[in-house]
Amino acid sequence: MKRWFLALIAANLVGIVALVFVYPGPMLAPGELIPAHASFANDCFACHAPLQGAVEARCTTCHEVADIGVRTVAGVAISQRTTMPAFHQGLADTDCMGCHTDHRLAGLTPVHSHTFDHAMLTPAAGAACASCHTAPKTSIHEGVTAQCSTCHSQKSWSAATFDHRRFFALTGPHDVACASCHTTTNDFSEFTCFGCHEHQEADLIREHREEGIRNIDDCAECHRDTNAEGGEGREGREGDEEGEGREDDD
Secondary structure, eight states: OOHHHHHHHHHHHHHHHHHHHHSHHHHHOOOOBOGGGGGGTTOGGGTEETTTEEOHHHHTTTSOGGGTTTBOTTSOBOOTTSSOOOOGGGBSSOOGGGTOOSBSSOSSSOOOOOOOOGGGBOHHHHHOGGGTOOOOSSGGGTTOOSOGGGTOOSSOOSSOSOOGGGTOOOOGGGOOOGGGTSOSOSOTTOOOOTTSTTOOHHHHHHHHHHTTOOOOSOGGGTOOSTTOOGGGGGTTOTTOOTTTTOOOOO
């Protein structure tokens, strides 16, 4: 290949590189910067590193992770009433470009749609739902302080993954507030059937022992249907065997 041809290629490459530095906007076509970063319009390297693109280390030069959502870059406190809750402090990794792009209208640069994913949070932050979310103003949520994950998943808030009908149907007189049965804890795996009308512990123990039933710690083991009597509420329960849960007197 002739030297003049190689020299021509080299000259073109030098010219293109020079134009990228002199006119970065038209050459790279990244689109306009967001208003808050408009002052960096002619300073690409404020955010970009050579041959690496935008890097998190340059974002955190101005935006300290501990202050995001709490204070502005000028150190002024942000009212949480006027913005979303601060959650950046609970991110597992500092991946600013995972959600953010500073160029509003991309030209040759592809437009990416960024969505928040709970998997980005540390386990502790992911479990602290109330730090970002407020429980709905419904009767079933009143007074509940248990983890939202007890009934809900992070993939879909509605519908709740817990179906009370699988364990004890809340029909008839049992359609009551959660605290009526879950009295001592927000661990909803614990409950009591004692204290309502004829459901007095001493009376129930006596009545069940007359029928040969000694263990009544788990009422729903036998009474799954509020309209059924005795062991009828156990019908259809997978894995149950006739007589399970009963201990006959000798």
